[in-house]
Amino acid sequence: xxxxxxxxxxxxLIWGGWMYFKNADCDTELKKIHNELRVAEQEFSDAxxxxxxxxxxxxxxxxxxxxxxxxxxxxxxEIALKAxxxxxxxIQERRERLEAERKARAEELEKEQEHRIALLDREKQFEKEExxxxxxxRKEAExxxxxxxxxxxxxxxxxxxxxxxxxxxxxxxxYLTSSAFVPGNVNDYxxxxxxxxxxxxxxxxxxxxxxxxxSKRFETFGRKLLNVAxxxxxxxxxxxADCINDATDFLSEGRKILKAKNQLSKDNP
Numbered sequence: 001x002x003x004x005x006x007x008x009x010x011x012x013l014i015w016g017g018w019m020y021f022k023n024a025d026c027d028t029e030l031k032k033i034h035n036e037l038r039v040a041e042q043e044f045s046d047a048x049x050x051x052x053x054x055x056x057x058x059x060x061x062x063x064x065x066x067x068x069x070x071x072x073x074x075x076x077x078e079i080a081l082k083a084x085x086x087x088x089x090x091i092q093e094r095r096e097r098l099e100a101e102r103k104a105r106a107e108e109l110e111k112e113q114e115h116r117i118a119l120l121d122r123e124k125q126f127e128k129e130e131x132x133x134x135x136x137x138r139k140e141a142e143x144x145x146x147x148x149x150x151x152x153x154x155x156x157x158x159x160x161x162x163x164x165x166x167x168x169x170x171x172x173x174x175y176l177t178s179s180a181f182v183p184g185n186v187n188d189y190x191x192x193x194x195x196x197x198x199x200x201x202x203x204x205x206x207x208x209x210x211x212x213x214x215s216k217r218f219e220t221f222g223r224k225l226l227n228v229a230x231x232x233x234x235x236x237x238x239x240x241a242d243c244i245n246d247a248t249d250f251l252s253e254g255r256k257i258l259k260a261k262n263q264l265s266k267d268n269p
Contacts, residue, residue, distance in 0.1 A: 154267055161260040165211075168253040168260075172207050175250040176200055180232040180240040191235050198228050199243075203250065210254040213261035222251045 014037060178199040182192050202225040209218035229247035232240040 158264060158267060161264055165257050165260050168256045169207065169211065171253045172250055175246055176203050178232065178243060179246055180236065180243050183236050183239045186236055188235050192232060195228050195232050199225065202228060206254050210257040213258060213265065215258045218254055218258060222254065225251065
């Protein structure tokens with residue numbers, strides 16, 4: 001800018017000198033003007049050189065500015081590219097982190113699910129074992145109750161059978177003496193009395209056999225007792241028929257005892 005001003009000043013000076021020379025009349029003035037013209041030319045030349053240098057400098061600066069602008073654009077592009085890469089890398093890292101967190105959470109949830117399933121399985125197993133123990137206890141209690149009930153029923157039955165044996169034994173004892181009599185119109189020559197003695201003997205034998213549970217011996221003496229009863233009735237000409245009924249009732253009581261004895265033997269082997 002300074003060189004341009006100097007150039008304008010020189011041009012102005014030359015123009016002024018020329019106009020002055022054109023109107024001057026003396027040589028001195030011409031020389032003076034000529035000198036000034038040479039000085040002006042020199043200054044013009046210097047100014048032109050300075051201007052050219054300034055132009056070159058400006059062109060150089062313009063080139064540098066252009067280069068700087070290009071560099072700046074490249075830098076901007078690089079910065080934008082790096083920023084984009086950084087964003088993409090950040091997005092990718094975030095995506096990978098989220099994916100890793102999701103997988104970790106999924107694994108954690110799976111472990112928790114497996115843990116819950118294991119707990120449920122253990123709880124189910126415990127409940128099953130508890131039910132089995134309860135069922136075993138219940139069955140054991142029922143078995144114990146059944147055994148106690150069976151034992152109680154067995155005892156009750158045994159007591160009933162024992163009481164029946166005692167009743168039948170007392171009933172049989174009432175038949176130790178025969179109810180036979182000698183009718184007034186019958187002369188038995190002592191046969192009835194002898195048969196009555198046999199009656200008592202066979203009754204005692206039947207009672208003993210019944211109390212011992214000897215059914216074979218009981219039936220043997222029972223038949224003899226029935227024969228005696230029939231003989232008593234026959235000798236008395238049918239007037240001691242009650243003896244047959246007594247013998248039948250007696251033997252019935254004895255068979256009750258034998259039956260009870262047999263049942264007691266089965267219940268208490």
